[in-house]
Every structure is written in structure tokens, then in C-alpha cells.
Amino acid sequence: MQASEQIWMDGKFVPWGEANVHILTHSLHYGLAAFEGIRCYKGKQGSAIFRLQEHVDRLFESAHIAMMAIPYDKKQVTEAIIETVRVNKLDSCYIRPLVYIGYGMMGVHPGDNPIRLAIAAWRWGAYLGEEALTHGMRACVSSFTRHHVNVSMTRGKISGYYVNSILAKREAKANGYDEAILLDPDGYVAEGTGENVFIVRRGRLITTPLTSILEGITRSSLMQLARERNLQVVEERFTRDAMYVAEEAFVTGTAAEVTPIREIDGRRIGTGKPGPITTSLQQAFFAIVRGEDSAHSNWLTPV
Missing domain, CATH: 3.30.470.10 (Aminotransferase class 4, branched-chain amino acid transferase, N-terminal domain)
Known part of the structure; x- marks a missing residue:
């Protein structure tokens, strides 16, 4: 730091x-x-x-x-x-x-x-590294389960909840991965240790519903940008193997920004490189936050 x-x-x-x-x-x-x-x-x-x-x-x-x-x-x-x-x-x-x-x-x-x-x-650069932003990261499905909504109230960004994230992250790093993806108590994909998860499957942009996840601000921004580009955006549960067969996958978050996933559990995602939808949304996001696109100037508060 x-x-x-x-x-x-x-x-x-x-x-x-x-x-x-x-x-x-x-x-x-x-x-x-x-x-x-x-x-x-x-x-x-x-x-x-x-x-x-x-x-x-x-x-x-x-x-x-x-x-x-x-x-x-x-x-x-x-x-x-x-x-x-x-x-x-x-x-x-x-x-x-x-x-x-x-x-x-x-x-x-x-x-x-x-x-x-x-x-x-x-000052803090790319949370998961510049290499991950450019070429995609390697992730694994964690052995730890994400919070149940009646155990941890998941709309709150509460410090103690992140013990779950720390354990999952340590496990992932110890096994040679960049990040962990946690499943919810029913076995469906929930979120990363500090990110929301998106996949592209048959032209649809799919993200996990607001059941056991934090309501991400970057997540909602990317969903809006996708709809403005006439992409079909769906909030629905999906399984870990749905990620394996997705054409693209990425995570969003304030720290992670928009980071592509190139591999999950040793399985290549799509071509193993950031796909066209991921790349387009990532570029759109950075153009806005850097003031290069005035379409969402109301998202920025000058200092």
C-alpha cells in the first residue's frame, strides 16, 4: 500500500x-x-x-x-x-x-x-493486476459457500462477512489461481470474493440475481451499458458448468473494475481470451470513468 x-x-x-x-x-x-x-x-x-x-x-x-x-x-x-x-x-x-x-x-x-x-x-492500481485486465484471469470455484441471506444479510457491505472472502481467496491463491468464485447455499453461482460475476451464453449477457449477493454498483453500471448497446441482459441463476461452456465470462467491482476470466477450474472459457462483448463493455466503462465519453457524465463527481 x-x-x-x-x-x-x-x-x-x-x-x-x-x-x-x-x-x-x-x-x-x-x-x-x-x-x-x-x-x-x-x-x-x-x-x-x-x-x-x-x-x-x-x-x-x-x-x-x-x-x-x-x-x-x-x-x-x-x-x-x-x-x-x-x-x-x-x-x-x-x-x-x-x-x-x-x-x-x-x-x-x-x-x-x-x-x-x-x-x-x-493510490491503487488494477486490483487483480494489469495482466488480468488485458488478457483475463484464472479463477476456481471455491470449496467455501457464499452467505445464506438469513445468516448474513447480503444487502449490507459488512466487514465481518469478508472472512468468507478471505478464506476463499487464500485457498484460490494457494492453488495457483487469481480469484475464487463462490456458490450459494443451493449450489448456484453467487459471486467472487469481492466481485459480481457475468457470463455470455448464446449472445445473452447473464448475471446472478440479487439473492445472496451484494448489489454491486459497477454491476448495475455494466448492465445499463450493455442494454444501451442492445445486448440482452438477464438476471438468473446459473450453475458452475454453465460458466465452463460460456462464450465469455468476466467479473465487475470497484476494485476489480471489469476483469475478463479466461479460465475456470482448468477449463478454458471461450477462446481463452477476452471476448468481443467483454472487451466492448470494458472499453465503454473506462471511457466513461476517464471522462472520454460524456454520455454518463452524471456518474462522475469532480474533485
Whole structure:
């Protein structure tokens, strides 16, 4: 990680190396915290944050699901995110707001411990690597199952849920793959460790329905771009072997952006290279976030 200069913590900026919490911070022990991943891109007209309002909305939704009342309103949080990028003089970056339960009561019930908010931003390149963005990544179906909707409320982007992702990711990397794809409790494809999954099958763009997955903001953006290009977009359950016989496959996410999949479980996907639909949507996405296509300028918040 490339350290920046300042982190916003509870209404004020503190030096990066001094942005600390007490070792008995409740969220550190029990995992109940809500967070977002947001990207700022350097574009033709200057730097801009991608779909900032949607990310702020989802942060508040996640906190609400977790019964954490954020002590700031959406306008204040939005302004704090923009200011964090400005203060650190970042023309492109990844932004991480984190709502967490602070120090006080110990035990499963946090009592009236304070709800705290921190916002960090730092330079971060391609999450799965430039090679994966260009040529596609290798994935495997994980031995770990994704969350059941009544075990983990999957509309919330909750820190503790990502233990499942960490275990799946470690397993995949240990076995020589770039990423893991998890199945839902019924055995259908759910999502990656931090990404939504798409396949192209017989000309249709198919993605998993909002049953046991996080409602991805990049996911919804790609679906809109696909429909604008007269592609048939379908939300339906599909099996792991449906991925094996797909013509194309890719994942989306704030960190992963639009990353093609060239292989799953040792099986080549399509030609083993990014397909025409994946490539077209990837190019359309990057043209928008870099300010080269003004069709969705409302998705960008200037810094």
C-alpha cells in the first residue's frame, strides 16, 4: 500500500501514521462494521469520483442494516470523501470509508459504544493486476459457500462477512489461481470474493440475481451499458458448468473494475481470451470513468 498524507477520522484529518484506534475497539473484536470501496479516476477534464452518491447511499444502507447510526448526514460524508481526495492531492485513488463501533463496552452487545467514521484514500492500481485486465484471469470455484441471506444479510457491505472472502481467496491463491468464485447455499453461482460475476451464453449477457449477493454498483453500471448497446441482459441463476461452456465470462467491482476470466477450474472459457462483448463493455466503462465519453457524465463527481 502506498501511504497518503492524511486520513479523515470523526470530522478531522490526522496524519496517516497516527490514524489509530484502541486495541479494544468493538468492531476489531466482533467484526460489525460497514464500509465502501470507491474509485477516483484521472480524466480528460480532471479527476472525478465514480458514482459517489450511490456509494454513499449504500454505506448508509449497510450501516442501517447493521443498526449503526452514522453520526453525520449524507451531505457531510460526501463532502468529507471529496475533501479526503483533495487534501491528499490524489489525481486517482481508491477511497475507503469505514463505519465502526468504537471503544467502550466489551462483549457481543456493544451497548452505547460510539459509532465512528474514518475515510482513507490511497493510490491503487488494477486490483487483480494489469495482466488480468488485458488478457483475463484464472479463477476456481471455491470449496467455501457464499452467505445464506438469513445468516448474513447480503444487502449490507459488512466487514465481518469478508472472512468468507478471505478464506476463499487464500485457498484460490494457494492453488495457483487469481480469484475464487463462490456458490450459494443451493449450489448456484453467487459471486467472487469481492466481485459480481457475468457470463455470455448464446449472445445473452447473464448475471446472478440479487439473492445472496451484494448489489454491486459497477454491476448495475455494466448492465445499463450493455442494454444501451442492445445486448440482452438477464438476471438468473446459473450453475458452475454453465460458466465452463460460456462464450465469455468476466467479473465487475470497484476494485476489480471489469476483469475478463479466461479460465475456470482448468477449463478454458471461450477462446481463452477476452471476448468481443467483454472487451466492448470494458472499453465503454473506462471511457466513461476517464471522462472520454460524456454520455454518463452524471456518474462522475469532480474533485
